[in-house]
Amino acid sequence: xxxxxxxxxxxxxxxxxxxxxxxxxxxxxxxxxxxxxxxxxxxxxxxxxxxxxxxxxxxxxxxxxxxxxxxxxxxxxxxxxxxxxxxxxxxxxxxxxxxxxxxxxxxxxxxxxxxxxxxxxxxxxxxxxxxxxxxxxxxxxxxxxxxxxxxxxxxxxxxxxxxxxxxxxxxxxxxxxxxxxxxxxxxxxxxxxxxxxxxxxxxxxxxxxxxxxxxxxxxxxxxxxxxxxxxxxxxxxxxxxxxxxxxxxxxxxxxxxxxxxxxxxxxxxxxxxxxxxxxxxxxxxxxxxxxxxxxxxxxxxxxxxxxxxxxxxxxxxxxxxxxxxxxxxxxxxxxxxxxxxxxxxxxxxxxxxxxxxxx
Numbered sequence: 001x002x003x004x005x006x007x008x009x010x011x012x013x014x015x016x017x018x019x020x021x022x023x024x025x026x027x028x029x030x031x032x033x034x035x036x037x038x039x040x041x042x043x044x045x046x047x048x049x050x051x052x053x054x055x056x057x058x059x060x061x062x063x064x065x066x067x068x069x070x071x072x073x074x075x076x077x078x079x080x081x082x083x084x085x086x087x088x089x090x091x092x093x094x095x096x097x098x099x100x101x102x103x104x105x106x107x108x109x110x111x112x113x114x115x116x117x118x119x120x121x122x123x124x125x126x127x128x129x130x131x132x133x134x135x136x137x138x139x140x141x142x143x144x145x146x147x148x149x150x151x152x153x154x155x156x157x158x159x160x161x162x163x164x165x166x167x168x169x170x171x172x173x174x175x176x177x178x179x180x181x182x183x184x185x186x187x188x189x190x191x192x193x194x195x196x197x198x199x200x201x202x203x204x205x206x207x208x209x210x211x212x213x214x215x216x217x218x219x220x221x222x223x224x225x226x227x228x229x230x231x232x233x234x235x236x237x238x239x240x241x242x243x244x245x246x247x248x249x250x251x252x253x254x255x256x257x258x259x260x261x262x263x264x265x266x267x268x269x270x271x272x273x274x275x276x277x278x279x280x281x282x283x284x285x286x287x288x289x290x291x292x293x294x295x296x297x298x299x300x301x302x303x304x305x306x307x308x309x310x311x312x313x314x315x316x317x318x319x320x321x322x323x324x325x326x327x328x329x330x331x332x333x334x335x336x337x338x339x340x341x342x343x344x345x346x347x348x349x350x351x352x353x354x355x356x357x358x359x
Contacts, residue, residue: 014089021033046105064090064104083191087104141222143188152214164211210285212293226260262305
C-alpha cells in the first residue's frame with residue numbers, strides 16, 4: 001500500500017476507515033462489496049443501494065429497523081442461539097446527481113449459501129440422480145435444522161408478536177466458517193439466516209402465507225439434502241408422509257446407513273408434528289393472528305442428533321472466501337505521493353453504477 005502506483009477506495013463510517021477489496025455480488029436492489037476495516041483488518045460487507053432518491057424519501061428500510069430494534073436483541077431463552085449476521089449500521093450518501101442512496105455495513109459470511117452448495121457442489125437443484133460419491137453429510141443436515149430453527153425461534157419470541165421471515169429460500173440460508181484462535185477456519189460451517197427485507201409481524205390473508213411457511217421452507221430444503229443421499233425409491237415425498245409405514249425396509253430405514261436413517265426418522269417426525277399443528281389450527285392458520293408453533297422441541301432434538309453423528313464431512317470440499325485485500329497497479333490520483341483515498345463509491349466511478357472500479 002506504500003507503492004505510489006497503488007490506489008484504493010477508502011470509506012469512512014462512524015469514525016473508522018474501510019478499504020474496498022472487491023465486489024461480492026449484485027442483487028436487484030443493492031451491490032455488495034467486501035471492505036476491510038483499516039484499524040483491525042476485519043472484513044465486512046458493505047451494501048450499496050442502487051436506488052437514488054431525494055433525501056426526504058431516502059428513509060430507513062424495514063430490514064434495518066428490525067435489525068436494530070429487535071433481531072439484535074438477546075434471545076428470550078438461553079437455549080436459543082440465533083445465528084443472524086451482525087448489522088453495524090447504515091448512512092445516507094449523496095450521489096453525484098444530488099440524490100441520495102443508502103449504504104449499510106454487515107458481518108461477512110464467508111461460505112456462500114445452501115443454494116450455492118447444492119447447485120455448485122452437487123450439480124443439480126432437482127436432485128434427479130443419485131451419486132454415492134457426492135453425499136451430503138448427515139450431521140450437516142441435523143446442524144442446519146438445529147441452527148436455522150434456533151434463529152426462527154428467536155424471530156418468533158424476541159418481540160411480543162412473532163416476526164416472520166417470509167422469504168426463507170436456500171439463497172437466504174448462509175454458511176459461515178468461523179475462525180479459531182490461531183486463525184484457521186472451522187471445517188464445519190454454521191448456518192445463518194439472512195436477508196430480512198420482507199420480514200414482518202404478519203403474513204396477511206394470502207392463502208399461501210401462513211404461520212408455518214418459514215418452517216415449511218426449511219423442511220423442504222432439508223428434504224432435498226436428504227434426497228441427495230438416497231436413490232429415488234428411498235427419497236421422502238414432498239408431503240412428508242412416511243412411505244410404506246408398515247415396511248421398514250422400504251419406509252423410514254436405510255439399510256447399512258444408520259446416520260441417514262436417523263436423519264430420515266427426525267425429518268418424518270418433524271413433518272408429522274407440523275401436520276398435527278396445521279390440523280389443530282385449521283383455517284385459523286392462515287389468519288394474521290395465528291402464532292407459529294413453538295420450535296423448542298425441534299431445536300433440542302436436532303441438536304442432540306447432530307452431536308451423536310460423526311463429524312466427518314467426506315465428499316465435501318469447502319471453499320471459504322480468502323482473507324485478502326486486492327489492489328491493482330495503476331496511476332495514483334493527486335500529487336503522486338503515496339496512496340490517496342477516493343471519496344466516491346466504487347459503484348459510481350466514471351458514471352458506472354454497477355461495475356467494480358477499474359484501477
